[in-house]
Amino acid sequence: MQDFTTTTFGILVFPEVEELDFVGPWEMLTMWSKVANGPGRCLIVSESPGPLTCAKGLSINPHVSFADCPPLDYLLVPGGQGTRREVGNRALLDFVSSQAANCRAVLSVCTGSFVLHATGLLAGKRATTHWAQLDRFRELGDVDVVEERFVRDGKLWSSAGVSAGIDLMLAFIASESGDDAAGKVQHASEYYPAETRYGKYEDHAQAPAYLKRPRP
Template sequence: MRFGFLIYPGVEELDLVGPWEMATMWRAYAGGPECLAVSETGGPTVCAKGLKIAADTDFERCPPLDYLLVPGGFAAFDEMANARLVGFVAAQARSCRHILSVCTGAFILQAAGLLHGRRATTHWKALERLAALPGVTVAEERHVRDGTVWTSAGVSAGMDLTLAFIAAEAGAEAASTVQYNAEYFPDGRVYGTAHRADAASAYFRSLAPST
């Protein structure tokens, strides 16, 4: 089994690496799939915040994937018009068991025709823009599963998404082993009041600031 992680110029670092860490922990400790990073041309890519990450393979050489995760970033709004990239996602999706997106990666899924008639979510900044596209029902949740298509809210939400996905594919004890090894027991602290804005997603807008 193979789990592919899409990389493109301007991809948001944690969108990619949060799920990568959970999936590679699944591989290391609970029998999960081989993980590989794939980009259009292979080689190094500069991410949204300047980190340089290199792909393991390119679109031509990439083997058939069982799972594919599409991370986001502002650059996803450019990549959703990149016919080669959207075509790669659409072609892999035909044989993938599941497709996942983080943040604005949902826009690439939509461009590939994968959100038609489905519930999905994205970063709070992009909820209205996603809702304006045809065929998709936007949910203001941290992550959403609709059949074989999994989408998450922004940036850090990909970790919660991937753990939920592992639990569904391999069982709660596999997810438990990953969570334990990644020591993913967040302190749940909520700082200040920025998140109480009208633009915020419903699932966190009402959280009380920690004292």
């Protein structure tokens, strides 16, 4: 089994990033490091040093800026309202492109997929995004949009919205480090979602296809 303790995993953040988009994966990622020999270095990365404000008002202090970020083995790009601005941010897109070139895997959560697309990484690839943005994602024209909780296409991973990033990260851990490692993380974090669905929103006209399938 590969030694992940020598690897570095970066999570990109920006103003108006959706909190759970990165905090959920961060919890799974750092739990992996703690209980199952995951990456030895986990970093929150932003364009500039200093605190920034997330979509719901949480203020965070990234570990490193683009200028002092080391080469990453893995990169995750979350979503949020801020992505609508960041898809035109040349500095951010250049950072993602340059890091992605040498990453073992690049992941997105929610509308972070639009950032990956803006770099050209998703051209001709299978990917997904938040249910409310599926049509806008299809309009890009060169992405095979899949309505699943998460999708893998080679070294590129993407997930549906917000909480789906947790499922993405567990599946990623299983793929990279095996089912036992993912099981240790799932058990340590007590991530066993209740099956209860409220308000019948699985019947909503825009509900993604995976919600409409019968549960096993």
